[in-house]
Amino acid sequence: MLIRTATLPDGSQRDVRVDGESIAEVARDLDAGNERVVDASGKRLFPGAIDVHVHFRQPGYPHKETWVTGSRAAAAGGVTTVVDQPNTDPPTVDGAAFDRKREFAADSLVDWGINGGVTADWDPDSLLSRRLFALGEVFLADSTGDMGIDTELFADAVDAATDAGVPVTVHAEDATRFNEDARARDDADAWSAYRTAEAEAAAVERACEIAADRNARIHIAHTSTPEGIDIASDAGMTTEVTPHHLLLSRKDLDELGTLGRMNPPLRRESRRRKVYDRVVDGTVDVIATDHAPHTRAEKDASIWESPSGVPGVETMLPLLLAEARDPETALSYERVRDLTATNPAAVFDVPQKGVIEPGADADLVLVDTTETTAISGDTLRTDCGWTPFEGFEGIFPEWTMVRGTVVYDGDSDEPFAAHDGQNVRDADGELL
Numbered sequence: 235m236l237i238r239t240a241t242l243p244d245g246s247q248r249d250v251r252v253d254g255e256s257i258a259e260v261a262r263d264l265d266a267g268n269e270r271v272v273d274a275s276g277k278r279l280f281p282g283a284i285d286v287h288v289h290f291r292q293p294g295y296p297h298k299e300t301w302v303t304g305s306r307a308a309a310a311g312g313v314t315t316v317v318d319q320p321n322t323d324p325p326t327v328d329g330a331a332f333d334r335k336r337e338f339a340a341d342s343l344v345d346w347g348i349n350g351g352v353t354a355d356w357d358p359d360s361l362l363s364r365r366l367f368a369l370g371e372v373f374l375a376d377s378t379g380d381m382g383i384d385t386e387l388f389a390d391a392v393d394a395a396t397d398a399g400v401p402v403t404v405h406a407e408d409a410t411r412f413n414e415d416a417r418a419r420d421d422a423d424a425w426s427a428y429r430t431a432e433a434e435a436a437a438v439e440r441a442c443e444i445a446a447d448r449n450a451r452i453h454i455a456h457t458s459t460p461e462g463i464d465i466a467s468d469a470g471m472t473t474e475v476t477p478h479h480l481l482l483s484r485k486d487l488d489e490l491g492t493l494g495r496m497n498p499p500l501r502r503e504s505r506r507r508k509v510y511d512r513v514v515d516g517t518v519d520v521i522a523t524d525h526a527p528h529t530r531a532e533k534d535a536s537i538w539e540s541p542s543g544v545p546g547v548e549t550m551l552p553l554l555l556a557e558a559r560d561p562e563t564a565l566s567y568e569r570v571r572d573l574t575a576t577n578p579a580a581v582f583d584v585p586q587k588g589v590i591e592p593g594a595d596a597d598l599v600l601v602d603t604t605e606t607t608a609i610s611g612d613t614l615r616t617d618c619g620w621t622p623f624e625g626f627e628g629i630f631p632e633w634t635m636v637r638g639t640v641v642y643d644g645d646s647d648e649p650f651a652a653h654d655g656q657n658v659r660d661a662d663g664e665l666l
């Protein structure tokens with residue numbers, strides 16, 4: 235396929251030739267051979283997004299999401315690689331559980347990686363002998379799945395992963411810093427009052443100290459506070475922010491109710507703005523969704539009983555593109571590309587993804603940034619059927635390509651192609 239006159243994220247116009255699964259050429263005025271030509275003039279072409287933090291719920295909870303519905307949601311949102319987290323049933327804490335999850339991942343329309351987790355009864359030897367994407371999210375406090383561990387076990391896990399050459403991602407909250415007084419309340423904001431910003435900052439600090447003592451590098455998942463971001467960044471570690479911590483705050487909880495409960499929770503508007511600044515200025519490395527679907531019926535409970543988590547894989551890139559288009563924000567299309575594709579590929583060492591360059595995987599997303607659509611839970615592909623971003627404007631893909639195959643075509647009556655997503659390759663081009 236020859237994609238003609240596409241506007242790349244940096245504003246330059248190029249032709250992009252796709253040959254098989256890879257990008258063959260990126261240049262001006264390429265001659266068309268015997269191939270399909272797509273006129274992309276006036277449209278923008280992005281590298282497919284790499285969402286390094288999704289919960290696709292299989293095995294264990296297929297009523298919340300499956301690899302089929304989750305990966306369709308990803309493709310419809312311009313995400314061409316997803317990385318699944320270990321809090322499934324069974325939890326992905328040994329080699330057998332990894333192998334079992336791999337069978338479900340075979341249903342994925344987009345490329346994928348599988349993370350391994352840590353619990354008191356994990357089996358590091360068998361787990362780390364598998365081709366993990368990363369060890370993580372390692373939970374330093376309980377969340378969905380109750381996989382919180384203490385810092386001693388965390389230190390052992392960092393040692394084991396570092397010896398095996400596997401990156402570590404951390405869910406950093408310190409439950410000893412939660413505000414027990416908030417337990418007396420029953421409004422939706424009580425969750426944010428309970429799981430405090432200080433609890434995140436303290437856990438980030440401790441995790442970074444443990445890593446630094448070992449000369450190891452860790453990646454802090456879904457940082458929700460400027461304090462947490464700054465501590466990690468000053469310690470030379472990488473950070474990730476979710477779209478919900480970037481765009482929503484405690485002031486939205488009146489309307490969201492328990493749909494706005496997640497871990498870490500939404501923060502005050504003043505903190506959200508500072509998180510946004512750090513996303514714009516390059517302090518934050520990665521945007522990832524923490525796509526954590528639960529059914530509406532499950533969420534429809536008291537703030538203390540409702541499960542934590544919101545869906546997000548389908549709306550991340552559309553929301554960020556709408557932010558970049560808005561002249562009132564300082565977010566650029568180039569920065570969106572870096573946060574969603576180039577940086578996650580660099581942080582996790584997946585060099586064949588995240589860039590539009592000859593030799594890279596042809597993971598591409600074409601968008602028309604002149605058109606926005608109001609986001610609605612009714613039309614999203616995630617099986618949970620709701621979104622915390624109801625009514626927000628998004629710029630959705632016209633089509634999404636994974637390794638040369640258009641897996642999602644928004645103009646078609648049958649938008650999803652049959653396609654086998656693959657485990658991403660490691661730096662040597664070997665299948666993970």
Ligand SMILES: O=C1C[C@@H](C(=O)O)NC(=O)N1
Nearest residue numbers: 377378496497526542543
């Ligand atoms: O850490 C997590 C886990 C996730 C889930 O539901 O799996 N939901 C969250 O809100 N945070």
